[in-house]
Amino acid sequence: MKVTIDGIEIDVPKGTTILQAARLIGPEVAPPAMCYYTKLKTSGGYCRTCIVKVSKGSTANPNPMPKPVASCRTEVMEGMEVQNFTSPEILEARKGVVEFLLINHPLDCPVCDQAGECKLQDLGYENGSANTRYEFKRREFETIDIGDKIKLHMTRCILCYRCVKVCDQITDNRVHGAIHRGDAAEISTYIDKAITNDFSGNVIDVCPVGALTDKTFRFKQRVWFTKPVDAHRKCTKCSGKTRVWLKGEDVLRVTARKDQWDEVQEFICNSCRYDHKKKSDWVIEGPSPIARQSVISQNHYEHLNDLKVEIMKQQKALGFMDLEKRP
Numbered sequence: 001m002k003v004t005i006d007g008i009e010i011d012v013p014k015g016t017t018i019l020q021a022a023r024l025i026g027p028e029v030a031p032p033a034m035c036y037y038t039k040l041k042t043s044g045g046y047c048r049t050c051i052v053k054v055s056k057g058s059t060a061n062p063n064p065m066p067k068p069v070a071s072c073r074t075e076v077m078e079g080m081e082v083q084n085f086t087s088p089e090i091l092e093a094r095k096g097v098v099e100f101l102l103i104n105h106p107l108d109c110p111v112c113d114q115a116g117e118c119k120l121q122d123l124g125y126e127n128g129s130a131n132t133r134y135e136f137k138r139r140e141f142e143t144i145d146i147g148d149k150i151k152l153h154m155t156r157c158i159l160c161y162r163c164v165k166v167c168d169q170i171t172d173n174r175v176h177g178a179i180h181r182g183d184a185a186e187i188s189t190y191i192d193k194a195i196t197n198d199f200s201g202n203v204i205d206v207c208p209v210g211a212l213t214d215k216t217f218r219f220k221q222r223v224w225f226t227k228p229v230d231a232h233r234k235c236t237k238c239s240g241k242t243r244v245w246l247k248g249e250d251v252l253r254v255t256a257r258k259d260q261w262d263e264v265q266e267f268i269c270n271s272c273r274y275d276h277k278k279k280s281d282w283v284i285e286g287p288s289p290i291a292r293q294s295v296i297s298q299n300h301y302e303h304l305n306d307l308k309v310e311i312m313k314q315q316k317a318l319g320f321m322d323l324e325k326r327p
């Protein structure tokens with residue numbers, strides 16, 4: 001099926017959603033997505049950040065769709081034309097969505113462990129407006145302890161339901177979900193049961209904000225002062241392929257590896273995540289690919305070293321004094 005997104009045409013199989021088609025073209029047209037997650041069935045349709053304008057429904061019915069649609073839940077039709085970043089109305093509408101998502105979200109980024117890898121932070125910078133019109137009290141919740149490994153900050157939750165789907169689809173014995181409805185809805189372990197399933201730690205990786213964070217990493221280090229490397233070990237429960245976050249020789253935390261859309265490549269087990277915090281537990285494969293615009297890449301000087309070596313080579317060739325030996 002041929003679909004055109006922001007003027008770029010692509011041929012995709014029937015059943016592909018607009019969001020998937022846009023991702024196949026690339027980040028220059030792909031809408032942001034806060035609740036859709038490729039590896040979680042029935043995800044998407046909650047947050048509305050992925051809205052696009054369908055300016056032509058299909059070749060058979062060229063009428064535009066009357067209002068913005070959620071691209072993660074709308075399948076492409078033959079001849080469909082879609083506008084995302086090229087539509088000023090969509091950019092304006094998305095600003096409104098971001099404003100809504102931020103209504104109850106506390107601005108505690110300076111003390112939040114998710115800072116530097118928070119999708120809401122990125123969304124706010126890239127698609128939000130600098131001001132809020134909200135003047136009421138933000139939501140507050142009783143603190144719920146969901147075990148010794150995961151910290152729940154309900155005030156930061158944007159109710160994307162990804163963690164609920166992880167527990168539903170990846171772990172046995174689901175014990176957590178969303179209770180209540182509307183602005184009273186909250187993520188809970190229903191009867192305060194701790195999440196102890198083998199794969200429950202994956203809720204940390206799928207949470208786009210700092211609502212679910214790793215208690216074993218809490219307040220240990222800002223993420224941009226750590227060095228992520230891809231590593232593996234022999235594991236009987238999962239593939240054992242992880243991302244290990246180092247500070248010198250210390251393993252500060254272990255997470256799943258993520259792809260360019262910030263989605264987990266393979267879910268990992270709790271044993272890999274929590275029980276192997278020695279560098280010698282892992283076979284290090286090399287530095288993890290981190291997006292250049294991410295704050296995490298800011299403190300990695302490898303590329304500056306390469307640059308220095310190159311400059312020194314050129315200076316030597318030109319007969320300049322060696323930088324290292326300068327008085």
Ligand code: SF4
Pocket residue numbers: 156157158159160161162163164187203206207208209211212
């Ligand atoms: S806790 Fe995180 S993953 Fe779960 S619904 Fe809230 S924002 Fe989404």
Ligand code: FES
Pocket residue numbers: 032033034035036044045046047048049050051070071072073
């Ligand atoms: S990503 Fe489509 S509605 Fe959330």
